[in-house]
Amino acid sequence: xxxxxxxxxxxxxxxxxxxxSIKVMFGSTVLALEAFVVFFATLVAFGIEAQxxxxxxxxxxxxxxSGVLVxxxxxxxKSFGDTVGWLLQVLLIATGFIVPMMFLVGVLFALTWxxxxxxxxxxxxxxxxxxxxxxxxxxxxxxxxx
Numbered sequence: 001x002x003x004x005x006x007x008x009x010x011x012x013x014x015x016x017x018x019x020x021s022i023k024v025m026f027g028s029t030v031l032a033l034e035a036f037v038v039f040f041a042t043l044v045a046f047g048i049e050a051q052x053x054x055x056x057x058x059x060x061x062x063x064x065x066s067g068v069l070v071x072x073x074x075x076x077x078k079s080f081g082d083t084v085g086w087l088l089q090v091l092l093i094a095t096g097f098i099v100p101m102m103f104l105v106g107v108l109f110a111l112t113w114x115x116x117x118x119x120x121x122x123x124x125x126x127x128x129x130x131x132x133x134x135x136x137x138x139x140x141x142x143x144x145x146x
Contacts (some may be wrong), residue, residue: 014053019127021077023120027085028073030113034092037063037109041099052096058098065091082117089113 042062046055072088075081089110098101 013134019131021120022123022127024076026116026120027076027081027113030109030116031069031073031076031085031088034109035066035132037105038069038092038095039066041095041102041105044065045099048099053098065095071077085113085117 006130038046039062042059042065044050045058045062049055069088072084075084080099089106092109093103093106096106
């Protein structure tokens with residue numbers, strides 16, 4: 001027998017779907033893009049033998065940071081998700097000490113992160129207001145025959 005998720009167990013035909021957070025979606029997109037950039041920056045650092053660090057250290061740390069960026073996407077819906085994201089932005093900027101171009105790339109991604117989080121939160125608030133207004137309207141104007 002297949003195991004059902006909590007959402008599947010609690011579903012019924014007239015239950016509206018919960019709206020997905022735009023802030024989480026924007027933040028996840030930025031973190032996923034950063035993971036790709038960090039992976040390719042790791043290959044650059046490996047290719048130029050940056051800062052005289054052993055290749056194994058460069059590859060391990062770079063791939064680990066890429067993995068952490070992807071894993072952080074799952075934390076964005078939590079209360080501490082934004083803080084984790086900001087810490088990762090600082091860490092991304094700090095990779096400029098290994099590959100100097102990453103200072104610029106890191107700052108640009110931090111700005112993108114800020115914009116995505118603030119805009120997503122604003123849109124989520126607007127959607128919540130719209131959903132509340134819609135629910136109030138439906139409560140005040142029931143469909144005939146129900």
